[in-house]
Amino acid sequence: MLKTEELQINIGPQHPSTHGVFRMIVTVDGETITDLKPVFGYLHRNHEQIAEQNTYLQNMPYTDRLDYFNSMANNQAYAMAIEKMVGIEVPERAEYLRVMMVELTRILNHAGALGFLINDMGMWQTQLAFGMREREKILDLFESASGARLMCNYFRFGGVVRDLPPDFIPRLKELLQAMPAFVDELERLLRENEILMQRAEGIGILPRDLALAYSVSGPVLRGSGIPYDVRKAEPYSVYDRFDFDVPVGTVGDVYDRFLVRIEEMRQSRRILEQVLEQLPDAQGGHINPKARQNVRPPVGDVYARIESPKGELGFYLVSDGSGKPYRYKVRAPSFINLTPLGDMCRGYKVADVVVILGSIDIVMGEVDR
Amino acid sequence: MTITIQRGEVVEVARGSQRRRAVPGMGLLDSLGVVWKHWRESFRQNRDFSDIHGTFTEQYPDERPNLPEAYRNMPILLFDDETGHEFCTSCFQCQRICPPQVIHMTQAKDTTTGKAVPSVAEFIIEYDACMSCGFCAEVCPFDAIKMDHHFELSTSDHASLTVHKQELNRPVSYYQSIAPTLWEEAKAGAYKKLQGNIKRRPDVIGIAPHLVDRIAARRAELAAAAAAAPPPPPTAPAAPPAAAPPAEARKLTPEEKAAKLAAIKAANTAKQSGATPAETPPAAAELSPAEAKAAKLAAIRAANTAKQAGTVPAAEVPPAPVDEKAAKLAAIRAANAAKQAGTAPAAEVPPAEPAPVDEKAAKLAAIRAANAAKKAAAEDNETERN
Numbered sequence: 001m002l003k004t005e006e007l008q009i010n011i012g013p014q015h016p017s018t019h020g021v022f023r024m025i026v027t028v029d030g031e032t033i034t035d036l037k038p039v040f041g042y043l044h045r046n047h048e049q050i051a052e053q054n055t056y057l058q059n060m061p062y063t064d065r066l067d068y069f070n071s072m073a074n075n076q077a078y079a080m081a082i083e084k085m086v087g088i089e090v091p092e093r094a095e096y097l098r099v100m101m102v103e104l105t106r107i108l109n110h111a112g113a114l115g116f117l118i119n120d121m122g123m124w125q126t127q128l129a130f131g132m133r134e135r136e137k138i139l140d141l142f143e144s145a146s147g148a149r150l151m152c153n154y155f156r157f158g159g160v161v162r163d164l165p166p167d168f169i170p171r172l173k174e175l176l177q178a179m180p181a182f183v184d185e186l187e188r189l190l191r192e193n194e195i196l197m198q199r200a201e202g203i204g205i206l207p208r209d210l211a212l213a214y215s216v217s218g219p220v221l222r223g224s225g226i227p228y229d230v231r232k233a234e235p236y237s238v239y240d241r242f243d244f245d246v247p248v249g250t251v252g253d254v255y256d257r258f259l260v261r262i263e264e265m266r267q268s269r270r271i272l273e274q275v276l277e278q279l280p281d282a283q284g285g286h287i288n289p290k291a292r293q294n295v296r297p298p299v300g301d302v303y304a305r306i307e308s309p310k311g312e313l314g315f316y317l318v319s320d321g322s323g324k325p326y327r328y329k330v331r332a333p334s335f336i337n338l339t340p341l342g343d344m345c346r347g348y349k350v351a352d353v354v355v356i357l358g359s360i361d362i363v364m365g366e367v368d369r
Numbered sequence: 370m371t372i373t374i375q376r377g378e379v380v381e382v383a384r385g386s387q388r389r390r391a392v393p394g395m396g397l398l399d400s401l402g403v404v405w406k407h408w409r410e411s412f413r414q415n416r417d418f419s420d421i422h423g424t425f426t427e428q429y430p431d432e433r434p435n436l437p438e439a440y441r442n443m444p445i446l447l448f449d450d451e452t453g454h455e456f457c458t459s460c461f462q463c464q465r466i467c468p469p470q471v472i473h474m475t476q477a478k479d480t481t482t483g484k485a486v487p488s489v490a491e492f493i494i495e496y497d498a499c500m501s502c503g504f505c506a507e508v509c510p511f512d513a514i515k516m517d518h519h520f521e522l523s524t525s526d527h528a529s530l531t532v533h534k535q536e537l538n539r540p541v542s543y544y545q546s547i548a549p550t551l552w553e554e555a556k557a558g559a560y561k562k563l564q565g566n567i568k569r570r571p572d573v574i575g576i577a578p579h580l581v582d583r584i585a586a587r588r589a590e591l592a593a594a595a596a597a598a599p600p601p602p603p604t605a606p607a608a609p610p611a612a613a614p615p616a617e618a619r620k621l622t623p624e625e626k627a628a629k630l631a632a633i634k635a636a637n638t639a640k641q642s643g644a645t646p647a648e649t650p651p652a653a654a655e656l657s658p659a660e661a662k663a664a665k666l667a668a669i670r671a672a673n674t675a676k677q678a679g680t681v682p683a684a685e686v687p688p689a690p691v692d693e694k695a696a697k698l699a700a701i702r703a704a705n706a707a708k709q710a711g712t713a714p715a716a717e718v719p720p721a722e723p724a725p726v727d728e729k730a731a732k733l734a735a736i737r738a739a740n741a742a743k744k745a746a747a748e749d750n751e752t753e754r755n
């Protein structure tokens with residue numbers, strides 16, 4: 001074989017396919033990647049340090065800005081951490097509202113993530129536009145409930161800030177009616193599309209043991225065939241009351257991650273239907289009236305985690321008994337899922353890098369914090 | 370390896386089927402079908418949530434976005450349409466909770482005593498750093514700060530994004546127009562607290578700055594009119610029928626109610642004492658001829674003002690900040706002015722004094738009316754002398 005000289009090139013930090021400002025130092029031998037080193041930190045905003053200067057409640061809107069696609073999920077993880085620390089009861093109805101919001105978030109995240117993945121493959125914005133169309137409806141719902149489309153800031157300690165407006169449930173029902181058609185269409189468009197299969201099958205394989213070793217989570221881990229879902233493994237909120245399946249892949253390539261996300265949207269819809277069924281009977285208001293927002297947790301630490309659309313999102317908080325966290329740490333799924341990028345890319349072509357990166361589904365706001 | 374989980378199962382996702390792959394291009398044709406369908410439907414406006422085709426686009430700026438009530442953009446401060454009183458008491462709650470710390474304020478001070486007054490002297494929000502979290506509106510115990518729906522804030526003038534009280538002030542009617550149900554919930558409590566705070570605000574403190582002059586002028590006018598105005602019965606019906614319905618439709622604030630009550634009581638006392646209220650003010654009988662003349666003059670003037678207030682509301686009332694509301698507002702104000710012209714002697718009673726002591730209060734009101742008339746007369750004399 002002809003041996004060519006290895007070359008080191010930069011992909012990013014300013015690159016349309018890096019989902020933000022993210023730099024990869026790639027060593028290539030011809031077109032083949034021999035090494036890849038991810039470089040983080042271009043979007044560092046001092047999130048954790050700022051959080052240690054703020055009171056506990058003041059951090060709630062800051063968590064929106066972590067993974068700006070899924071502000072509701074971030075809110076839930078943070079609220080859960082405080083509730084665990086202080087011992088705040090959450091009324092049943094509030095729990096249902098929370099689950100509803102987070103499952104809607106999961107649908108919109110996956111609709112967007114798949115769109116971006118296809119975009120990265122060169123299908124331009126076609127699928128992205130279809131996905132964004134559905135996402136728009138969900139954002140409209142978020143806006144009517146919380147007042148904002150992306151930075152929802154909807155959760156409070158002990159519940160959510162206000163109950164649903166009267167037109168929310170009818171619109172949600174309409175949306176759920178449209179969901180199967182949307183997911184089926186997405187599958188028809190892409191699942192057996194020869195171009196997508198060429199670009200995705202057998203690309204960016206993350207074997208099971210490596211996935212475990214890197215402690216990745218979310219659809220990336222499930223794509224590698226490990227049925228780990230925090231909603232099942234450690235049911236929080238009211239997730240133990242719903243029937244839903246955990247989709248897993250078999251190979252662990254880009255294609256599997258893609259399929260897992262499609263299936264998860266279906267499962268989220270299933271959960272939402274059950275929420276709608278059970279919500280009218282749920283007791284308690286949208287917030288625990290006795291819950292103080294101005295909390296002063298006892299000295300100690302706490303870790304609370306949820307299954308965010310991107311993986312296991314956890315908040316680790318240490319309290320020194322004052323009104324501000326002594327230490328505030330985010331276990332960001334995007335960040336941890338991104339670490340095996342080098343191993344996933346080694347041996348593939350340069351053009352595959354953006355596809356593999358797209359299949360991990362990252363948001364730099366969460367990676368760099 | 371099988372894994373059992375509660376309420377659900379682990380499903381392996383099916384990769385592309387072999388059968389289909391045997392015929393190359395099938396998947397692509399399928400995809401093209403989907404794209405074709407979307408393309409064909411893209412000429413149709415469709416905002417039906419249960420459909421996934423058609424364009425969802427809002428033709429902004431030709432078409433204004435339909436914002437939900439809860440929508441929050443930037444905070445604004447509210448003041449009452451009629452009295453101009455700001456709801457904010459400078460309790461510093463919002464300043465304390467604001468996560469990026471962009472709210473700054475100074476408390477108002479009584480100019481004579483130097484004591485703090487439940488009102489705000491200056492209120493600044495740095496819009497450029499506000500994260501639109503809505504906490505300020507949430508914590509405010511007085512419903513003084515609310516989230517606006519106005520979002521077209523882009524400007525090339527950075528300094529203008531440090532917004533002062535003057536530009537933050539909005540009348541309640543504006544907030545009501547953007548969030549009717551939210552205001553409906555907050556209204557009663559907000560006004561109740563505001564009444565309490567007005568009592569502790571001397572002079573024009575707490576009145577929206579751009580209204581101070583107008584309100585002060587109006588107060589002086591009312592006082593003058595009230596001084597010699599005949600008791601309520603003749604003036605109250607003077608309000609034209611067109612203006613009356615809104616006045617009635619509007620709920621009376623506690624203060625107004627108290628004023629009305631006192632006026633009625635005063636009138637009753639006057640009636641009991643034998644005087645015919647429609648013709649002469651009860652106290653006027655004791656006045657010297659010159660004073661009586663002046664009082665009469667003042668009465669005529671007051672009647673004119675009342676008439677004017679009823680008939681030419683637009684000319685009389687300062688233009689309200691929200692244009693569309695102006696007409697309606699003016700009508701309400703005119704009606705109030707007419708009413709107040711009759712009841713003002715009682716309204717002059719410092720609200721701190723206990724109104725419920727009926728007889729005493731009524732007597733007091735009567736005496737006050739007389740005194741005011743006397744004073745007005747004296748002033749008139751002075752002007753005549755000049």
Ligand code: SF4
Nearest residue numbers: 457458460461463509
């Ligand atoms: S706006 Fe409300 S919270 Fe802020 S100082 Fe005024 S009254 Fe207090």
Ligand code: SF4
Nearest residue numbers: 467499500502503505
């Ligand atoms: S909306 Fe939030 S950031 Fe803006 S002024 Fe109010 S509290 Fe501060």
